[in-house]
Amino acid sequence: MAEAILTATDLVKHYPIKGGVLRRTVGHVKAVDGVSFELLKGETLGIVGESGCGKSTLGRLLMRLEEPTSGSVVFDGVDMYAQKGRAMRKLRRDIQIVFQDPYTSLNPRKTVGDIVGEPFDIHPDVVPKKGRRKAVQDLLDLVGLNPEHINRYPHQFSGGQRQRIGIARGIALNPKVLICDEPVSALDVSVQAQVVNLMEKLQDELGLSYIFIAHDLSVVRHISDRVGVMYLGKMAELGEEDDIYGRPTHPYTQALLSAVPVPDPTLRDKKEQIVLKGDVPSPANPPSGCRFHTRCFKAQDKCKTDIPLLELRPDGAGEHLSACHFAQPREIIETIDLTEQGAGNAV
């Protein structure tokens, strides 16, 4: 098994809620509340969950755009949150991010050359000044844009092209890890596949590791080697792609999978859908015990008091991490395996 390049241990991020005239802290939004995982070299770890589950905050913590309330991230043997000044700047070269919104992620007053070249301005030792223009054009070429468009402004590009610019900026410093925060969800369907394929190509060519944060379970299945499912700031289930999609043991994962519409009308009546009660509770006041117990179809008294740990639990074929007292595998979707055919075609 490949070694871990990034290890997050018990990450917690609580945002204070200020109230009253004196702006005193009256509570905390528990956006991320004890998340641990490993990212292996060269793999894609998908993080899925609904809005408010803390997946975007997690991405920002891993980028150190936010300081955690507690917990640690070790990157390549270095404790990220202990780094300061030059050491932190150096570390930033190795972890980069691609944002969701291709419209707000590019400075509208800069040319594409400025945007993609900014990493070289900030880290001048990477590419000598003379070679920068060439380096930027090479990057544009790599992400499938016309290198001659270096002097254009972001608004002259479509959403998909802008996302490619964002990716070019992200990989400029040759990072080891790229954190992708919903990189395709703002794009048109016919353009999504282009960007997903580009990201897969770049991973192969540059040996990148991805953390792929998204709410679209189909895209995550397609691109990920392993998948983590988040609910209200905690990891509900974590395992190989096969484990999560083929043998989910957590009721939330099962409900989530059953709700995803599959583009095949013949499955209409075959699919059983697990309908969840109510809405996601507020992360400012999460339920006691298991956070999912208020909506869970399996909930018992134990779930209201005891927090289930994320630990290896049997899934029928083996075991994978799941945070449910009553973890039990259940097949939600019938998987059509195209891997062998795909390999056959390639040969």
Added chain:
Amino acid sequence: MTTTDTGTRRGKAAAGSEYHAKDGLLLEVEDLYVEFHTADGIARAINGVNFDLYEGQTLAILGESGSGKSVTAQAIMGILDVPPAVIPKGQIRYCGEDLLTMQAEKRRKTRGPEISMVFQDALSSLNPVFPVGWQIAEMFRVHRGMNRSDSLERAIKLMQRVQIPGAKERVKAYPHQFSGGMRQRIMIAMAIALDPAVLIADEPTTALDVTVQAQIMALLQELQEERQMGLILITHDLGVVADVADKIAVMYAGRIVERADVYDLYRQPAHPYTKGLLESIPRLDQKGQQLAAIGGLPPNLMRIPEGCAFNPRCKYAQDVCREDRPALRLVAPGRESACHFAEEVLNG
């Protein structure tokens, strides 16, 4: 479930609507064109769209941004801003009467009791300064002349119908006190309040989480079956369409490029664009799938390519596609496609 207020279409006609759907035919859109006149030029948003909608039918209009799907909905509802929008040509007939030539006042009165719409963004569609119950009740006060307490009573009933828990207690709550899914339910309640014959849902679940999306789609379907409404579902999501639609019209650059029964279309698309879309989306139930992305970009509506608008992105494209714009034609029983090589696409 509780019974409806006015029952089915037949009941409604008896209740005094002046419109009668002959043989269940509610809506006919014929050769519709819409242009936007902007400072930079003319954007041709819709270029000759035809379709019919029957009682109890769910028609999905599928397309990407800029395909003209939302503009079509807005043209039917009569909520396009004119100018910049111009409708140079076409008819939109509701129960045989052309909405486009109808007197403004008469047309206004069709919005609500006859044709009604659910929008994507429920938060901005609701007025933040009035309680939700009051906003639903307003429909009854304005259109039915009911008094305050009766209309509020009806509002509560409707909120219960769209499964808002604790409707009685929450009728006085404000929009921001509801979650996204609940707000969309309120929007649906308002849209069906006057028992319309046609309901247009414009990306009703795009802003919602997947578990909530499933609930809302289920609700829409249930209401549609119960009231035998004609439902136009406008979306870009092939998954949602597969789950609920009867018929699909696929739009590209302001034209319908393919129209078929939902089962046929997913099994064997007859237009290269539809085929490309189906091959490019990742499927939840497939592992190790290769995504065959459609190259290029949707066209600029100010400079739609000559011939077939899809030709620069199409792998079937020949010279004829660059010169001659293919019309939507019958290529097999129940199958229509606007492609010169539709038979090849269909069989290969």
Added chain:
Amino acid sequence: MTEASTIAVSAEAGQPVGGQADEGRSLASDAWRQLKGNPIFWVSVSLITLFVVMALVPQLFTNVDPGAAVLKEARAEPGADAWFGRDIQGYDIYSRTVYGARASILVGVFSTLATVVIGLVMGVLAGYYGGFLDTLVSRVTDIFFAIPLLLGGILFMSTFPNDQNTPYLVVVGKVVLVLSVFGWPSIARLMRSSVLQVKPNDYVQAARALGASPWRIIRSHVMPNALAPVIVVSTINLGVFITAEATLSFLGIGLTPPAVSWGVAISDALVAVRTYPHILLFPSLFLSLAVLAFIMLGDAVRDAFDPKSR
């Protein structure tokens, strides 16, 4: 209308790149290219240049001494002798209007510079760093905000009155000082809110993720995107400051005769406004033209620095 707004977006980067595809381009050079082709820019720049030259070397425009009164020709209509006529004291109006530009331009330009510099620094600090600094700056601006500009000017100028012997530049300096003290909070507030809008954008986060220093982020990401409203408001303010100077002089607590300024001239003209309106007309016209020129320049500059408007 959602689809209409996406039309421009789905446009396939179709605009021509222009002739200089191989040179590096910056926002400033692009803005300059845009300005060069804008007639409004040239009109306003010509007018402003004219007024500035007028303020620096009025002798270029007239060799009539503004202090030379020909009492017997007082209130003369415009003519060959005195182009704009003569005022109630018999001064040559043209000459006095030309010499009067100096006070207006000095007060306008320096008050604007001072308010923009103080306002920008305070606004950026408050908006970008937030916390205690933000609270402090916000409360201080609140206090100054409560006092209207003109009231502040009147209070200050009447507390520290001028007399006949106060040197010209000291009086102008006092006016600039008081206008700056009461004028910066509006710029600071505007800048603060503008910075708060720009800061959460992902491109600012992306720069942070790349390890950019706060100074770099402020300089190259926050400032350029937050500056537009400040440019507009400060050019409008420039007009306000010129008018404020005129008002203070009009009230007799700014510049006082024998010093000349448009405010003093307007004040003097009011006595005879019904019978000899031309005495009022010319100084007022110049005042309006100067204000207009600066506002037009502000508009043109704002548009040029927004690539989307091209």
